[in-house]
Amino acid sequence: GEDVEQSLFLSVREGDSSVINCTYTDSSSTYLYWYKQEPGAGLQLLTYIFSNMDMKQDQRLTVLLNKKDKHLSLRIADTQTGDSAIYFCAEKAGANNLFFGTGTRLTVIP
C-alpha cells in the first residue's frame, strides 16, 4: 500500500530557510500536498503540486518534486516564529483518498 515518510522533527533559527522532506511510494500519485497544523488546531492546506510539475513557488514557499526518486520537499524562506507547526505531506493516489505522512514538527528558534 501507499507509504509516506517524513522525519519527525526539524529545528531552524529565525531568518534561516527550512527544508522539510517527504518520500512516497505510489508512482501514480496525481497531486501532492503540504498541510500545516498549528497547536491545537486542524490541518490547513498550505500548497499543492500537480504530479506533472517539478517546482511550484508561492511567496516564501517552494515545493520541489522529484518523481523519479518519489521525493517531495517544502522550502520555507526566511522562517519566522509563526511558522512553528507540524507540517504534513500527503499524496493523492486514486480518486478520493489522500495518504498522509507522520508529520514534521518544525521549531523555529528566535
Add this chain to the structure above:
Amino acid sequence: DVKVTQSSRYLVKRTGEKVFLECVQDMDHENMFWYRQDPGLGLRLIYFSYDVKMKEKGDIPEGYSVSREKKERFSLILESASTNQTSMYLCASSSLGDRGIVDYGYTFGSGTRLTVV
C-alpha cells in the same frame, strides 16, 4: 468562513460511556473522513464515507462506528469509550475526485480533543 465544523473542541468522558463526535460541512462535499491523531503516529484513518448512508472502514475501525444520514453530516461513535481512545479526532471532507478540475484535497475541521477517564 468555517467550512468543516466539529461540534466540540474539548470533551471529557468516562470509561464505558457512549460518545458522539459530530462533523458538519457546508461545501456540498461527497466525501467525509474521520481520523485520529496521536503523537509520533500521524493521522490514522478510522472511517470514511463517499455518499449518504455509505461507510467504509479505514485502518483502525475497531471500537468505532459512524453514521451518515445526511450529506453534510458525518458522526463518529465510540460505542463504549476506553482510555486508549483518548486522542485528537479530526474530521475532513473533500469533493469527488477525477472531475478534471484542480483538486484541493481535504478540508479539515479544527479537531476535537477527547479525554477518556
